Amino acid sequence: MSRPGRDDAPDRLYTLTQGRSRSGPDNPFDLVTLVVAECEPTPGMQSEHVAILRMTRAPAAVVEIAAELRLPVGITRVLLADLHAAGRVSARHPRLAAVPDPDILEQVLVGLRNL
């Protein structure tokens, strides 16, 4: 008999997202979109949502959240989209355009030189 909860069985992942396996092209969450909690967890909330809200009291990138939850990025994106739609998290999307802003490149260079 398998232990409920912490296994990687695909059916568990489907349960987490109510059967949605893909976040879809309209999902705005990039790997490095920074997510910030807009509220505290409430009783009865799905445990993954609770974990995300705790983790994002300070900004955290989508990949960091996925790694921390030990869930694939795609599943994490679905969970984040739900929280975002409910107004429980806000998203700070990357500002990088197809051609990067020279000012941002300059800021990156300054930051790297100061390391």
Next chain:
Amino acid sequence: MDSATSDPRIPLGASADNGLKIVVVGGFGVGKTTMVRSVSEIRPLNTEETMTQAGAAVDDTSAVRGKSTTTVAFDFGRISLDAHNVLYLFGAPGQERFWFLWDRLFSGTLGAVVLVDTRRIDDSWYAIDRLEHHGTPFIVACNDFGGPRHSPDAVREALDLDPRVPLVDCDARSRESCKQVLIALVEHVRGHYAAQAAGSRQELV
């Protein structure tokens, strides 16, 4: 050695609002994770993405016929550059079968470092070919494994490298060395887009 061994949960500053991506690509065992670890402010984390093969333009699916998804694991680290900009460094597998990952997962990447072991140069050809195809600016960094030194010209020739692509030596274990590689990349990225802008201005004249 001056590598970061800090807790992965070090929170970002509250004003952080712009995530940036740089990808370190290279063959197995070339030192990608070592490089990420050397400059990262957090212990490198690992995550995975499940990708469907449908829509992957270049991937040869003959080896996985009948299979619709593939799971790819990758490492990443983080560098807080200032109050707003946070740079994420991704270690990406360079093997051919992982390249469908690039198209979507790493879109919007500032640039790439192709990490090369000069004893196994062939491992890098495919990565360089794909980066050129995508138009992603990149530099080549030869990780020093303590073997015989190859002249830059010999490495360039072996890689059939565009003369405009910078080639640097590095020690992936050294924070300072990896920092210099990233600076070289971003300077190249800046020059790359400045040249592109100058070119399109000329066309307009």
